[in-house]
Amino acid sequence: MGDHHHGPAKGLKRWIFATNHKDIGTMYLWFSFAMFILGGSFAMIIRAELFQPGMQLIRPEFFNQMTTMHGLIMVFGAIMPSFVGLANWMIPMMIGAPDMALPRMNNWSFWILPPAFLLLASTLFMEGGGPAFGWTFYAPLSTTYAPPSVTFFIFGVHILGLSSIMGSINIVATVWNLRAPGMTWMKMPLFVWTWFITAYLLIAVMPVLAGLVTMMLMDIHFGTSFFSAAGGGDPVLFQHIFWFFGHPEVYIIILPAFGVVSQIIPTFARKPLFGYDSMVYATASIAFLSFIVWAHHMYTVGMPVSGELFFMYATMLIAVPTGVKVFNWISTMWRGSMTFETPMLFSIGFVVLFTIGGFTGLMLSIAPSDFQYHDSYFVVAHFHYVMVAGAVFSMTAAVYYWLPKWCGRMYNETMGKTHFWISFVGFNLAFFPQHFVGLAGMPRRIPDYALQFTDFNMMSSVGAFIYGGSQILFLYNVIATIVAGQPISDEKVWEGAEGLEWTVPTPAPFHTFAVPPQVK
Amino acid sequence: MSTQDSTGHEEYYVPESSGMAISATIGLVLSIFGAANVLNDMTFGEPGAETNSWTIFIVGLFWFAATLFVWFRTTIRENRAGMNSAQLKKSYVLGMFWFIFSEVMFFFCFFGALFYVRVLVGPWLAGEGEGGTMNYLLWEGFDYSWPMMQTPQEAVGGAGAQLIANNGDFVSPHTSMAFGEVEHWWHWLPMWNTLLLLSSSVTVHIAHLGLLANNRSKFNIWLGISVLLALGFLYLQYMEYHEAYVLYGLTLDSGIYGSTFFMLTGFHGFHVAMGMTMLLIQWLRSIRGGHFTADDHFGFEASSWYWHFVDVVWVMLFLLVYIL
Helix, strand or coil: HHHHHCCCHHHHHHHHHCCHHHHHHHHHHHHHHHHHHHHHHHHHHHHHHHHCCCCCCCCCCHHHHHHHHHHHHHHHHHHHHHHHHHHHHHHHHHHCCCCCCCCHHHHHHHHHHHHHHHHHHHHHHCCCCCCCCCCCCCCCCCCCCCCCCHHHHHHHHHHHHHHHHHHHHHHHHHHHCCCCCCCCCCCCCCHHHHHHHHHHHHHHHHHHHHHHHCCCCCCCHCCCCCHHHHCCCCCCHHHHHHHHHHHHHHHHHHHHHHHEEEEECCHHCCCCCCCCHHHHHHHHHHHHHHHCCHHHHHHHHHCCHHHHHHHHHHHHHHHHHHHHHHHHHHHHHHHCCCCCCCCHHHHHHHHHHHHHHHHHHHHHHHHHHHHCCCHHHHHHHHHHHHHHHHHHHHHHHHHHHHHHHHEECCCCHHHHHHHHHHHHHHHHHHHHHHHHHHHCCCEEECCCCCCHHHHHHHHHHHHHHHHHHHHHHHHHHHHHHHCCCCCCCCCCCCCCCHHHHCCCCCCCCCCCCCCCCCCC | CCEECCCCEECCCCCCCCHHHHHHHHHHHHHHHHHHHHHHHHHHHCCCCCCCCHHHHHHHHHHHHHHHHHHHHHHHHHHHCCCCCCCHHHHHHHHHHHHHHHHHHHHHHHHHHHHHHHHHHHHHHHHCCCCHHHHHHHCCCCCCCCCCCCHHHHCHHHHHHHHCCCCCCCCCCCCCCCCCCHHHHCEEEEEEEHHHHHHHHHHHHHHHHHHHHHCCHHHHHHHHHHHHHHHHHHHHHHHHHHHHHHHHHCCCCCCCHHHHHHHHHHHHHHHHHEEEEEEEEHHHHHHHHHCCCCCCHHHHHHHHHHHHHHHHHHHHHHHHHHHH
């Protein structure tokens, strides 16, 4: 079997022909960071325009393209692939598997992503401009009134869906089939559990998204009337199908983040995770509930009252398992021997800020009050608290936490902590005021606003620039670590860490667990 | 290579780095880029303008198909060379199973749309229930029935219809695909298609039994029959579409009835064609290469699962699109 214990190929071939889960994970992570920078620069343009009332820098059409592309790229290009990259790196190492179950398909799942985003980003330079209908691309804005580039957007989404479905099938097969002897279901690390459940969400809803954009394609090019009442269809049908995908999608984004935080907090509290079983059941409950709450995104669309009530109560129910999780994280920290390294800071930041985002979500779930909040900056503030302070903070924590394991070098702790505090302050400065302007009536997705919103918007823009700038520090720290960080060789990088990934050498060799370990 | 190491654990086969994925990517992206351009030429382009869109699309498609051919061939050869451990085979089983589940969800999307349109939107447009105000504001005179033989646009007619945002003229059919006259029941193609597809599922199963009993000729004959039945289904579906367009005036432009009808039956037909290709390849593998043994035939089994899935979708279609 010696021929399989080869090292990586040389040069570009190593990456293009990769079948190794670590190499593919690395490519996902770098790709998602590149997308994070691209989507982030769109956000900077948005905030620069909104720094003052009136039109200063860009035209309203371009502003709409920026909000649309910012959302699409951050959701599909930055956050989702970053967690897939993490799954690729960590799941085999956490369950004692030699690789992902289907390595060649794994390579394909990654390599169709860059061209898909090239297709998507190139629409900005096409005649009629890029998609300008918001990341939720409601019909008829995205059908009857869409620019011709919408066709490229549609096919781009098809490719992304294909990538996600293949990636999730791979994760499901890996977790089902490649666990080391003794790694029973209820011994799996929580990150593996959350990804396992997320993979099912993806397999269930990405095909629905594919069906939806296919209906758009038919409406645009072949004269069908799915989203046109003139032919007996309904634009609201679009919203129902979109959110049937879209609501599980937000859990697809946040569940792996829950998993990351559930790995990190026990390490730095030096205590086992409190309520492991309840964490697993809570994750599964959230996943189930995510399928029956979609219409809480559409309270104002004119649904029957019975529908409003059903979706309102079902949505509130999600607060229960989510509350269980927050309670468990806090209980894990309770009386622990805590230290506050960068991953822990980002994790605690996650718990605090995600909880704020969860509470505003609860406010939004109340149908009668949502009529006031709907499509206002309050919604923008809410979902940035869960997307940025939730998903992105936990992803950042994950990078700091596992980077030493990946490359065998320690990052600069002072710079890491500085990154956290600048991020934390910048983020809150950017998004907390948006609650206020939203409640006061400032609508989202608008390039200009009434004068009374000026102060809060200026604060918001300054905060966004600070948060955006702090990512350069992050990039610098990561590169400096990889190139010239302090070499370390302890298998356990963090003294409180538990799990199989900490039993392999540091840096993690190209192949790990060619022979499965015995888990007791 | 399912070898055992000193501790008695089976080693998992991790393939060497491979160029197939990047080649598949190039094919896929070329064909999709070409397809998008073909559609945009058609809808937004200048009529008669010379473009390369079709060429790009077709080159991409062939590239993609060739790569998939090589990819599957490699996988088959690896298995026949004994490189796949029992564990890896289980990974393929899991992969196929959850792939079919994703296909189920794809059809669920269109069935869901059909349900929503038929049960909720139609009555609302006709003035019933809590969404009924739409009727007197926009679609006065529209009466709902399914199959929808008059679109709201036609009910309002003329200038009124032009005020309302829509993406075209929706001309309803004069005959629907529902069951016609009892005395001409044998003219009703969906019934024959149901018979064909249901029996093909049975013949695939008989072929499987033949394989399990090491009866090669039984396997070959019944699998061959299944492929022929699939071909018959596709031919009848072609006839049906021809009838719809030429005789019934039922097209993609016929409002939501035509939209849902062609979307559901069209995607199903496409899946039948895929499934038929899969069965055909398994048949050729058996005839030409003598592939498959009683205990190692996942290529065939995966195709047969897919075939049964296509069959179940048809039963749903037959009930919800043609009968109810």
